[in-house]
Amino acid sequence: MSNLVQIAYLISSILFILGIKFLGKTKDARKGNVLSAVGMLLAIVATLVNLNLATFPEMLACVLLGGVIGLYYARKVEMTKIPEMVALFNGFGGLASFAVALSDFFLKSQLIEGLDTVNLISIILSILIGGVTFTGSMVAFLKLDGKVSGQPITFKGQHLINLMLLIVFVVAAVLVFLNPGNPLFIAVLVVIALVLGILTVIPIGGADMPVVISLLNSYSGMAACATGFILNNNVLIVAGSLVGASGIILTQIMCKAMNRSLVNVLLGGFGQTVSGPAADGPQIVIKEVGVEEAALLFDSASSVIVVPGYGMAVAQAQHVIRELMEQCEKRNIDFRFAIHPVAGRMPGHMNVLLAEANISYDKLIEMEAINDDFSNTDLVFVVGANDVVNPAARTNPASPIFGMPILNADKARTVIVSKRSMGKGYAGIENELFGYPNCLMLFGDAKQTITKVVGEMKEMS
Amino acid sequence: MSNLVQIAYLISSILFILGIKFLGKTKDARKGNVLSAVGMLLAIVATLVNLNLATFPEMLACVLLGGVIGLYYARKVEMTKIPEMVALFNGFGGLASFAVALSDFFLKSQLIEGLDTVNLISIILSILIGGVTFTGSMVAFLKLDGKVSGQPITFKGQHLINLMLLIVFVVAAVLVFLNPGNPLFIAVLVVIALVLGILTVIPIGGADMPVVISLLNSYSGMAACATGFILNNNVLIVAGSLVGASGIILTQIMCKAMNRSLVNVLLGGFGQTVSGPAADGPQIVIKEVGVEEAALLFDSASSVIVVPGYGMAVAQAQHVIRELMEQCEKRNIDFRFAIHPVAGRMPGHMNVLLAEANISYDKLIEMEAINDDFSNTDLVFVVGANDVVNPAARTNPASPIFGMPILNADKARTVIVSKRSMGKGYAGIENELFGYPNCLMLFGDAKQTITKVVGEMKEMS
Amino acid sequence: MQIGVLKETKENERRVALSPDVVKLLRKKEFEVIIESGAGEGSYFSDEDFKAAGAEVGPASAVYQADVLLKVNLFSLDEIARMKEKSACISYMYAYQFPQIIEALNAKSITSFSMDAVPRISRAQKMDALSSQANLAGYKAVLLGANHLGKIFPLMMTASGTITPAKVLIFGAGVAGLQAIATAKRLGAIVECTDVRPETKEQVESLGGRFLTVEGAEGVKVEGGYAKEVSAEYLEKQQQLIRDKIKDADLVITTALVMGKKSPILVTEDMVKSMKTGSVIVDMAVESGGNCALSEKNATVVKHGVTIIGEANLPSLLPVNASNLYAVNISTLLLHLASKNGLNLDLEEEITKGVLITHQGELVHSFTKSILNQ
Amino acid sequence: MQIGVLKETKENERRVALSPDVVKLLRKKEFEVIIESGAGEGSYFSDEDFKAAGAEVGPASAVYQADVLLKVNLFSLDEIARMKEKSACISYMYAYQFPQIIEALNAKSITSFSMDAVPRISRAQKMDALSSQANLAGYKAVLLGANHLGKIFPLMMTASGTITPAKVLIFGAGVAGLQAIATAKRLGAIVECTDVRPETKEQVESLGGRFLTVEGAEGVKVEGGYAKEVSAEYLEKQQQLIRDKIKDADLVITTALVMGKKSPILVTEDMVKSMKTGSVIVDMAVESGGNCALSEKNATVVKHGVTIIGEANLPSLLPVNASNLYAVNISTLLLHLASKNGLNLDLEEEITKGVLITHQGELVHSFTKSILNQ
Amino acid sequence: MDASALIILIYVLVLASYLGFELITKVPPTLHTPLMSGSNAISGITIVGALIATNELGYSTLSKWLGMLALVLATINVVGGYAVTDRMLKMFKKK
Amino acid sequence: MDASALIILIYVLVLASYLGFELITKVPPTLHTPLMSGSNAISGITIVGALIATNELGYSTLSKWLGMLALVLATINVVGGYAVTDRMLKMFKKK
Ligand SMILES: NC(=O)c1ccc[n+]([C@@H]2O[C@H](COP(=O)([O-])OP(=O)(O)OC[C@H]3O[C@@H](n4cnc5c(N)ncnc54)[C@H](OP(=O)(O)O)[C@@H]3O)[C@@H](O)[C@H]2O)c1
Ligand SMILES: NC(=O)c1ccc[n+]([C@@H]2O[C@H](COP(=O)([O-])OP(=O)(O)OC[C@H]3O[C@@H](n4cnc5c(N)ncnc54)[C@H](OP(=O)(O)O)[C@@H]3O)[C@@H](O)[C@H]2O)c1
C-alpha cells in the first residue's frame, strides 16, 4: 500500500473519532455526521487509488446500485420508522463483512501462500459476528416493522440450544483450521452463525429492540474490525473498534435509562412496554421521558408554562421549580405559571406555595388569562397536576369533572408531566392527556426528578 | 524485539492509560498511581529481558543510584515543597530524554547504516524539547524554592531574542541534516535548547509556576514520545503522548481555574498574587478557594456550621443554602446554622430569611448554644457575615465592636468565607479572620458562588 | 329578568350579595339589577359604583319588586312578608334549622335556593360559597388570634434574647383549617393540625404543617368530603391526644363541623384550664354550637386566663373579598338556574336538585326533609 | 444591692420591667429583687412565677425601699415623691421632654438612667430597648393594620375569582420599618418602602421589599444611624412620590422619627382623601407628633373612609415578648452600671455617659441639656 | 501476517476501543438514536474491504461475487446510514 | 525506519494523544498537583530508552556515557515521581 493511502486512512480514522465525539453532543451532532461521512469518502477514494482500475465498472455498478437503494430508503422512510431502517442498514453492514470474509477465504485458499493463523481466526470471527449481526438485525427489523409479532418469543431450552450451536461452531472452526480446503466446514460455520442471529433476537420483546439494535450495531463494528485484521488494514480496525466499543457503552447507557440490565434484556421475555392502564377505562399508551431529555427539551424551548397541582405541594417541589425558572430565564426562555383556580386542595394552595418559594406574583397567570396562550407555547410542564388538565372535563359528559374549566395544557407543542405513577387525581379518573402524542411522562417524585432536570441543565450551560 | 516484549509493552501502555484515568478521580487516584507504577516496572523488565546482559552491572549501578536519590528526596521533602520536587524530577526526565537522543545520535552516526530522516527529526525534536524541559524546570525549581526571586524577570526584546534563537535552531537543524557528521551543529542545537528553556521561564511569575510546571511536564512527555520515534518503540510513544496531551489539557484547566489564558501566562509579567489589603490597617494575606475545591471540602466534612450574615440577605442566598444543606444531609453531614443575635440589619433578620427558605427551626442555633461547638466542627461556612465573626471584638479594645460577643467561627478546623470582595461590614473595620491560616475566601456574590458549589457537589455524588 | 339585592340586616354583617364587577357581568348577559341603596357600604362599594356598573339603585321597596332576590344571610320572616308571591330568592339558608322560614316561603309559593347546599362537585366549584367564605375565615381566624396573643408568631434570635415561635394547634383540615395552617405557617408559627379524615394528613403536610394522627383512626365515616359520624372510641382517643398537645399551644383554632349536626366538643373546660395563661382559642364552629365548651357566640371572653374568640361571622370581617367572592358564587348559580327571560329549572339536574329548597309551595329538598322528619 | 420593680401605672401598659427569667439571672449574681405585687399580670407573669425565680413580692411601699427602681415608663412625679433620697432609677425617660421630672429627681438627688439614651454602639446592643421594642412594634403594626383591613394580604387564585394582593406602603426603614416589611411580606402583601437614608435601599430589598427612591436624594444628614435633618427640597420631592403611591396603597405604616424633634408629617389630609375607602394607616410615630396629619394618639379613627390607627404603645400589645426583651435590656444595663454592692459608675465610659441623666442633684446628660437650653 | 505486525494492529485496536468507550459517556438519551445510526454508518467502513475483495480480474470466482454482494450491501449501509442520520439531526435543529 | 512503519507509529501517537485529551477533562483542582506529579512519573518512561542506550558493550563511547547519565536521571524521575505522588495521595485519603 502506498504511504499516501496510509496517510489518508489515518486522516479518515481521525475524522471518524471526531465524528463520534461530536455525535454525542446536541449542538455538534450534525457536524459530527458530516465529518464521519467525509472520513468515509476519503477512505473509499484512497482505497480506489490503490486498486486495479480494470474492475472499475463492476465496482461502479455495485456502488451505484447500493447508493441508490440506500439513498432512496433513507429519503423515503417516515421518521417514525427510523429504528427499523437503522436495523436494516445495520444488517446489511453485517452481511457485507460476512461476505468479505468468505470472499477472502475463498480467494486466499486458492493462493499459494494460503491462509495464516491470524487470517483464519479473523475470518471465522468475521463470519460469526457478521452472520449474527445480519440475521439478528433482520429479525429486529421485522419485529419493529410489525411484520412479526413484537412480543418476545420464548420456548423451553432456548438457551441450551444456543449453547449447543456455539459448541458446534467452535468444533467446526477447529476443523476449518485443520482442513482449510474443505468448504463443508465453512458452510457449517455460515449456517450456525445465521441461525444464532435469529435465535438470540427472537426472545427479546419489542420495547427492548432499541437496545438490541444498539448491540447489533456494536457487533457490526466488531465485524468490520475483524475484517480489518483479515486485510491488515488500520482504518477498518480503528473505525470498527470505535463503533464496537462505543456501541457497547451506548447499549449499557440505554439499558440503564430503561432501568434494565443488559443480561436481563438479552435473556429476553421481559420486553413489555411500560404503561399503567387501569383495569377499567380505555388503554392509555404513554411515552416516558428521562431527566436528560427533559432538560434538553427545556433547553430548546423558547416559552414554558408550568402547571402546578396538588402533587407539587405533596412533593414540596416549589423551591426546585424556582431553580428551574432561574435556569430557563438565564436562557431567555419565557417562563410563566398557569394557576388553575382549584389546583391543590384549598383555594389559593398554589399561591401560598409559590410565594413561599419567592416566585414573583407577576409570573402567576390566572386560567382565563393564559388559556389562549398554550397553543403558542413550546413546552408545558405539568407538575403533580392531574384533574385540572384533564381533557375529559371538556369532552366526556360522563366524567365527574365534566363542565369544570381546565387549563389547555394539551394544546401546547410538547407537554411534560411530572408525577410519580399513573395514579389518579382527586376526582379519581383516568387522564387521557397522558396518552396524547405530544405528551411525555416524567415519572418520579416531583422534587427529586426536577432537581435532576435542573442539574442536567446546569451542566449544559 | 521479541513478541513477548511487545505484548508486555502493550500491557504497560494500557496500565498507563488506566493510571491516568484513575488519577483524575478523587476516589481512585492512589490506585491509579500504583497501576501506572506497575506499568513502568513491566516496561523496564521487558526491556531488560531483551537486552545484552553484559552491561547489567553498569545499568544496575545507574538504576540503584537514581533510585536511591529519587526515593530519598521523595521521602524527605516537606509536603509544602512538593511543587519544587515535581519540577526537579520533571527536569531530570527532560534531561534524560535529551541525553538518550544525543546518545543515539552519536551511536547511529558511527554505524554504517547511519541516521535516516525520521531518526534525525526525532533526535532534533528530542534535544529541543528535552533541553527546554530541563533548564525550564530548573528555573522553575529555583524560583519556587526561593533560591531565585519568584518575581517575573522581564526585559525589553525578550520575545525577539527567543524568536531569533528559534530561527538559529532551525538553521542549525538543517545543517545537521546536511552534515550529520559534524558535532558542531549538534552542539549549537544543544546550547540553544538549554538557553531557550531558561529564557522562556524567567519572565513568568511565582504564582503562575504551577501552570508552567504542568506545561513543562507535558513537554517532558513529548520528549519521551520523540525518543520513542527514535527507538521505534511503542510504549514510549503511547506513554509520552498520553502525558503530552493530558499535560496540555491540565495546563489549560489550571489556567481557566486561575482566570488566566495560557498565552497570558507564558508571555509573563502578570504573576502577582491576588490579595486585597486596604491601604489602612494591617496587611492581611488571604487564601482564595475555588468552587470545586469548596465543594470537595464540604464533601469531606462530617460537620458543617453555616454563619449567615447581612450578605446572605443582600444576595438572597437563603434558598440556595437550603440546597447546600440538602446536599450535605444526603451525605450524612451534620449541618446547622449559627445565628448571631445581630446578624443582618434588623432583629431576627436571618430568621425571617431562613424561614422563607423553609429551613426548619431546629437547625437554627443561638450563639450561646453553639459557640462551644465550633472547635469540634470540620467546616464553618460564613455567608456574607463579617462583623459577627470578627475576632477583633474579642481582642482589640480599640475596635468599635470590642465587647460584642461574636461567633467563634475561627475556632473551627476550616473556615470558608463567601463574600464579594474584601469589603468591610457594618462596623467598617478589617476582619483579620480572613487572614487566618484555617480561613479560605470564596469570592463572588453568595448566591452565585454557592449555586456553583452545589452544582459541583451534585456532580460528585 | 330583574335581580334584586337587599341590604343585609343581620347585625355586624358587612357583606353584600353582589359586587359592581359581577353586576357588570350580569348586565352584559342582559339581566336587570336593582340594588338597595347603601347595600354595599360595609364592603366599601358605594351606590355610585353600582350605578356605574349598570345597576339601578333604589329603596328596599323597589328591590322587593324584582323577580329574584339575592342576599347573603337567610331572609327573615319580615323580609319574606314583603316579597312578591311566586318570586324567587337565593341566600344561605341552612333550611333544616328554620322550619318556620320554609313555611313562610311556601305560603307565598316562593322558589328558594340555598347557597349552603351547593353540591361539592367539580362543576359547581365556582358556586361554592361555603368554600370561598371558609377560605377567608381561615385566614381571618389566624389574624384575629395572632392579634389577641401577647406574643409574636415567628422565631426571632435577637440581641435581647431569643423569642421562641408560637405554637398553633388547628382542629379540622377542611377549607378553613387548611387556610389557617397556611397563614399561621406564613407568619412563622409552628403549626399542628388534627382531623378525623385520614387523607388530610398529606394535605396538612403539603402546607408545611405537622399532622397529629389519632392512633387507630378507624370508625370515621366520610361522605361526599364531609365527616359524617365519628365513633365514641375515636373521640376518646382524640381527646387524649388533644389533652397532651393543648397544654403547649399558644393559639388554638377549631374548625370541626359535622354537616347537619351540632359540632363536636373538642376542647373541654378542663383542657382550657390546662392551657397557658394568655393563650387564645378561636372557635370557628361557634355558629353550630362550637368546638370549645366555653366559647360564646359573637363574643370574646377570657376564661381561666385564656382568651376565647367566638366570632360567628369571620368572612364579614373581610367584607371586600368576601362580597366579591360571594357575588361570583351566587351569580354563577343564578346563571346556571336562569336566563334573562326567567328561571329555567331542570329539576333532575344535580346542582339544581341540590340547591332548590322550596318550589311551588312545597319543600322539595330531600336532605332538609330528612333532617326535619327525624 | 436591692432592685425594685414597680407596677406600671400608665394606662394600657401591660409590660413590666423584669421577667422571672431575668430575675433568676440577677439572683445568681447575688442581687436582691423585690417586685410589686401584680406587676407582671399584664404580661402573664404571676407573683408566684416571680417568687419561684427568687424575687420577693411585696406592696409598692416595700418596693420603694430598694436601691434602684426599674420601670418601663417614666416615673411620675407621684412616684418620685415616694422614692428614697439618693436612690437610683432606670426607665424610658425622653428626659428632654420633661424638665419638671428632672427637677424632681434632682431635688431628691436621685441618680436616673434613661433606657432611650443607650448609645447605638455594638457593645450596647443587648441594652438597646429602643431596638427590641421597635422590632415588636413593627410586627404588631402590620397585624393591627391587617386586622382592620377589609381584605386579605396574599394573592389568591380561587374558583370564585382572583383576590389581588394587598399593597403595603411603609415609611421609614428603621428597625420597626424593616420588621414591618418582613411581616407584611410574609403574609403575602406587595411591600414598598421609602426612607431618607439611601443605605436602607439594600436593606429593604434584602427583605423582599421594593424601595421607593426619591430622585435627587441629597440633603439628608445622617448621624449615628439616625436621620437628623432633611432639606425642604427633599421633603417636597418626597411628598410628590408619596402622593403618587399612596392612592393604590391598602395599608400604610409610618415609622419616620427624627430624634429629639417632632416627627415629620408625611401623610397630609389631602393624601388621606386620595386613598381608597377602606384602606388603613398605622401611624407608629404618633407618640412624637405623628407622621400622618389626621392621626390621633391612642385612638383609631375613620377619616375620609380611611381607618387611621394611632396606637402609641404597640409593644405593650405584645406584653410577653416585650417584657422579656425589655427585662434583658434593662438588666444588662444594670449589670453594666452596678455590682451586687451598689452602683459603680465610670462617668467617662461611653455607655454610662450616654444613659446617665441626673446624678448627685444635677442634670448631667449633654444631649438633654442641649435640647433644654435651646 | 507476522506477529509483530499483529501486535501493532492490536495496539491500534486497544487504543481505538478505549477511545470509543471514553467518547460515549453521558450522551443524552435524545441523541441515542442518531448516535446509533451515525455509528452504524461508520461501521459501513467494511466497504473498503468489499472494494478490495471486488478488485479481482475476471468474473468467475465465488470470492469476487461475494465481494460484489458485499460492496452493494456496504454501500447501502454507508449511504443510507449517513443520509438517514442527517435527516434525523436536521429535525433536531428545528425543534 | 520505513514510512509505513512510521505511519503506524503515528496512528499510535494520534490515538494515544486523543485519549490523553479525553481522559483529563473535569479533574477537580485538588487533584491537579497529584495528577501532574503522577503523569510526570509516567514521562519517566524514557528510562526504557536510557536502558537501551546504556546497553552497549565497552565503556568508552560518549553515547554510552550519555545513556548512563540518562538512566540515572530517568530513574530519579520514575522512582521519585511515583513515591512523591503516592505520599501526596495518602495525605488526601486522611482528610
Ligand atoms: N383547590 C381547592 O380548593 C380544592 C379543594 C378540594 C378538592 N379540589 C380538587 O382537587 C383537584 C386538584 O387538581 P390537581 O390537578 O391540582 O391535583 P390532582 O388532580 O389531585 O392530581 C394530583 C396529582 O399529583 C400527583 N402527585 C402526588 N404526589 C406527587 C409527588 N410527590 N410528585 C409528583 N406528583 C405527585 C398524583 O399522581 P401520582 O400519584 O401518580 O404521583 C396526582 O395525580 C381537583 O379535582 C379539584 O376539584 C380542589
Ligand atoms: N441585626 C440588627 O438588628 C442590626 C441592626 C443594625 C446594625 N447591625 C450591625 O450589622 C452588622 C451585622 O453583621 P453581619 O456579619 O451580619 O454583616 P456585616 O458585618 O455588615 O457584613 C456583611 C458582609 O456581607 C458581604 N456581602 C454583601 N453583599 C454580599 C453578596 N451579595 N454576596 C456575598 N457577600 C455579600 C459584605 O462584604 P463584601 O462587600 O465584600 O461582599 C459584608 O462584609 C453588625 O455590625 C451589627 O451590629 C445589626
Ligand SMILES: NC(=O)c1ccc[n+]([C@@H]2O[C@H](COP(=O)([O-])OP(=O)(O)OC[C@H]3O[C@@H](n4cnc5c(N)ncnc54)[C@H](O)[C@@H]3O)[C@@H](O)[C@H]2O)c1
Ligand atoms: N370537590 C370540591 O369541589 C370541593 C369543594 C370544597 C371543599 N371540598 C372538600 O370538602 C371537604 C370538607 O371541607 P369543609 O371545609 O367544608 O369541611 P367542614 O367545614 O365540614 O369541616 C371542617 C373539617 O373538620 C373536620 N372534622 C369533623 N369532625 C372532626 C372531629 N371530631 N375532629 C377533628 N376534625 C373534625 C372535617 O373532617 C373537616 O376536615 C374538604 O375535604 C374539601 O377539600 C371539595
Ligand SMILES: NC(=O)c1ccc[n+]([C@@H]2O[C@H](COP(=O)([O-])OP(=O)(O)OC[C@H]3O[C@@H](n4cnc5c(N)ncnc54)[C@H](O)[C@@H]3O)[C@@H](O)[C@H]2O)c1
Ligand atoms: N449598631 C447598632 O447597634 C444599632 C442598633 C439599633 C439600630 N441601629 C440603626 O439605627 C438606625 C435607626 O434605627 P431606628 O429604627 O431607631 O430609627 P428611627 O426610629 O429613629 O427612625 C425610623 C426610620 O425613619 C426614617 N426617616 C426619618 N425621617 C424620614 C422622612 N422624612 N421620610 C422617610 N423616612 C424618614 C429614618 O431614616 C429611620 O430609618 C437604623 O439604621 C438601625 O439599623 C443600629
